[in-house]
Amino acid sequence: MRARLRAMLDPALSFGDQALASACNFLTTILLARALGLEAFGVYTMVWLALYFAMSFQLGLIVSPMMSIGTQERESDAEAYYTVVFLHQAGYVVVVTTMIFAVLMFAAGPASSLADVALPGAMAAACYLTQDFLRRYLFVRRRPAAVLLIDAINQALKLGALALLWQGGTISVANALWAVAGAAMVSTFCGLSMSGPLLWRPQILVSVTMRQWRSARWLVLSGSVQWVLSYSGLLITAGLFGPKVLGALRAAQSLLAVLNLVREALENIVPPLAGKALAEDGMPGLQRTLGRAMLFAGLIGSAVVLGLWVFGPWLLHQLYGGEILEFDWVIIWYSFAFPMALMSVVLGCAFRALERTRAVFLAALVGGCLNLLVVYPAAVAFGVAGLIAVTLLSELAVLTVLTVLAFRIPGLLASRSPKQDHAGGAIAAPSS
Numbered sequence: 001m002r003a004r005l006r007a008m009l010d011p012a013l014s015f016g017d018q019a020l021a022s023a024c025n026f027l028t029t030i031l032l033a034r035a036l037g038l039e040a041f042g043v044y045t046m047v048w049l050a051l052y053f054a055m056s057f058q059l060g061l062i063v064s065p066m067m068s069i070g071t072q073e074r075e076s077d078a079e080a081y082y083t084v085v086f087l088h089q090a091g092y093v094v095v096v097t098t099m100i101f102a103v104l105m106f107a108a109g110p111a112s113s114l115a116d117v118a119l120p121g122a123m124a125a126a127c128y129l130t131q132d133f134l135r136r137y138l139f140v141r142r143r144p145a146a147v148l149l150i151d152a153i154n155q156a157l158k159l160g161a162l163a164l165l166w167q168g169g170t171i172s173v174a175n176a177l178w179a180v181a182g183a184a185m186v187s188t189f190c191g192l193s194m195s196g197p198l199l200w201r202p203q204i205l206v207s208v209t210m211r212q213w214r215s216a217r218w219l220v221l222s223g224s225v226q227w228v229l230s231y232s233g234l235l236i237t238a239g240l241f242g243p244k245v246l247g248a249l250r251a252a253q254s255l256l257a258v259l260n261l262v263r264e265a266l267e268n269i270v271p272p273l274a275g276k277a278l279a280e281d282g283m284p285g286l287q288r289t290l291g292r293a294m295l296f297a298g299l300i301g302s303a304v305v306l307g308l309w310v311f312g313p314w315l316l317h318q319l320y321g322g323e324i325l326e327f328d329w330v331i332i333w334y335s336f337a338f339p340m341a342l343m344s345v346v347l348g349c350a351f352r353a354l355e356r357t358r359a360v361f362l363a364a365l366v367g368g369c370l371n372l373l374v375v376y377p378a379a380v381a382f383g384v385a386g387l388i389a390v391t392l393l394s395e396l397a398v399l400t401v402l403t404v405l406a407f408r409i410p411g412l413l414a415s416r417s418p419k420q421d422h423a424g425g426a427i428a429a430p431s432s
Contacts, residue, residue: 013144017135017151018265024155028162029254030319032176035166038251043113044173045250047121050103051128054096056227058129060219062088063136065212067271068352079199082137084208086198089133097126113173120177127184134191139268146194154187215352218361225361225368236379236387249330249384251320255312256334262300266293266345274353283411286353290412293346301339308335333388340395347402350412359405367398 033041066085101122104114114121131154138147161179165171270293277285312331344363351359371394378386406413 013148014139014269015265017144017148018262018268020148020155021151021264022260024159026254027159029251031159031162031166033251033254033320035162035171036173036176040173041251043117044176046114047104047117047124047173047177050100050121051125053224053227054100054125054129055132056223057096057220058089058092058133060221060223061216062092062212063133064219064271064352064357065215067136067140067268068275068355069211069215079197080201080204081208082141083198083200084205085137085212087205088209088212089130093126093129096129097122100125117174117177120174120181124177124181124184127181127188131184131188131191134188134195136268137195138191140272141196142272143194143196146191150187150191150194153190154183157183157186215355215357218357219352222357222361222364225364236375251316253330253334255315255319255331256304256308256338262297262304263342263345266297266342266349270346270349271352274349278353286350287411287413290346290350293349294343297342297346298339301342304338305335308332330384330388333385333392337392337395340392340399344395344399344402347399347406350406351402354409354412356409359402362405363398363401366401367394370394370397 032044036044062085066082069081101118104118104121106115131150135147135150138144138150158180161183162171162176165175165179270289273293274286274289277289281288309332312335313329316331348360348363351357371390374393375387375390378390380386382389403413
């Protein structure tokens, strides 16, 4: 009975945590867009693009392999495995923090608005990346209540600090970044106290590192390509149209971003379930888990498209006021990317469970190349409408490639045919 209750409670807590995080991030976007104005909010968004790029590498290099491999480790070996992963994370944060500071300080010139926020931007990145790693680690260790607690602390402190700065008339891009850094730091210290025991075994350092890399090497490339897929349009917007238009587009996207709680929930819940199903029941177990997750993704994605088509522009008017009026239509078209992204996430989780992550990279590469080839001419020719069209086509390309590659693995999306079982013929999937 206790196991059944936990099986029901853990996903509910995980989904609740994602709902909390998405809602609070949405409120943060509204607060900053109103308090800073669209132009300064555009500068804040530029800093955050660098952080998202670092996050994409962290997910591919450290987090995604951990979430798939960690659940397959026996409890006696898990503590030593996670110790090595913690070392990887610490080294990564040091390197990335230094790089973000250098890029913000020198890439746009020492007199630019980005140079003024180089130090708080780098510190916000360090604290945010560490807190995000810790929360995902706690998900893998099946401690969703601890994740909910540290996320509640982080979001409450962040929103409280930003609100006080706004009310006191001292809010700026730099102060907002310091507030984000401080809240994430406090949350991280609280989470470390609940991280559980770790065990240092130096003899497994090399073997764990090599296994992580075998799974991560394609995911790292996939993460960078997916970052291009997600944010190249915003970079083009900043270069062609300036920070004000960038801030307006980012504000419009935030209405859809709040729904990323579903995507984040799938990213946190499906990989451990898929890895466990594969370890215990083989390919039939993985197929059942994948089928349920894809059905859920399809239903939720369709409901989101319908809801935003009806209420999206009205909500933007209510939340952001008159400055956003000329961009209210973009939320309708952006919504079509949401169900495609959810389905791609689920299929990617299946490939990660099989440790055949090259398929994820190939799909991201196709979408990213399509994006890079046409996003600039589309923006020049059609403006914001061209950017959105390229985003939708790129998401469709990623989903198509993943689906085709998944069908090449007998038993993943379709059961083995009697002829295949008799002949023992299985078409090889892309190796990791």
